[in-house]
Amino acid sequence: MPLPPTILWPRVKAIIFDVDGTLYTQSRMRTQMLLDLLGYYALRPWRLQELLMLRRFRAEREKRPGAVGPDLENAQYEWCADNGRYPVAKLKQVVERWMFIHPNQYLPGCIYPGTQSFFAALRRQGIKIGIYSDYKAHDKLAALGLSADVVVSSTDPEIDRLKPAPKGLLYVAAALGLAPDECVFIGDRPELDGACAEQAGMPCLIVDKQPFDRFTFYTSLEHQLATALTPVTL
Incomplete structure (x- = not known):
């Protein structure tokens, strides 16, 4: 999946993920x-x-x-x-x-291929990881074998707003000590996740609708991340 031209990986300091339909297949x-x-x-x-x-x-x-x-x-x-x-x-x-x-x-049988590897790649590159879901997410992350620096749901008392209201995304960015445009939000629903990111002033990627056995979204992102941040040797 080609990255939108507005996303400059050397500038990205955090990736914030939605959960349902973004980290695992709901079907x-x-x-x-x-x-x-x-x-x-x-x-x-x-x-x-x-x-x-x-x-x-x-x-x-x-x-x-x-x-x-x-x-x-x-x-x-x-x-x-x-x-x-x-x-x-x-x-x-x-x-x-x-x-x-x-x-x-x-959940372990539903996690998208490449998800855990991409999380590990972000850690290696020193890129922070956030989670913003409309539903409670801590137990889901544990079942998926994933961890994040900040985990927030829309029903947490400090948010109290459902998507596409941007407060949750802005809260995660602030908790990570970053500006919204230093983060990228990855979700699966343009009308909620995409609109939420737009209102927050945050770049956004929407997960490709690929069959599970041919799902390459996160593998592709990991490759692009490595390519973008690998020093050029002259």
Whole structure:
């Protein structure tokens, strides 16, 4: 993938990554989770309402791009409560299990080829690594075998804004001690990640939509990084 001309690798001091769909493929994860959900609830039909809770949680989040807190972590569950039809405590329990705990066991098999190698290459070059996701990310990173210097999600109290609001990106850059134009944000959704980076004044790359077994995005970036920063010998 050719890099946009506005990105000058010798100037880049940090790469900030989105997580879902950026570090791992969501299609593999969704297939596995569908099988698990169907298998679980086929044996427990009296709990099918929990599937409706999950669907509503996703839908309510998706229709509120740029939503602002306060207390966004809890507000996202209030959006789904449907005037008390779904108790907030139950919503939290179901979402936590099926969105933030159960899927993590499958992440090692869903990580994009070249991701771990690219992270290692950034470390070797002294380039800092940040994470900015709309969802909680610490446990996902651990399951993926990745680490970062700063990890932030939109529902953290210091952010309390969903993408494409730029506060999360600006917060990560500041925490790294960098200006926005010294960072590059890598995401998978132009309408959220791309718009977020644009509002933050930060260069952005959008992950190529490549089949998993032919995914070369991060391998290509690692090669370009090495080429750009290798001293020329005369």
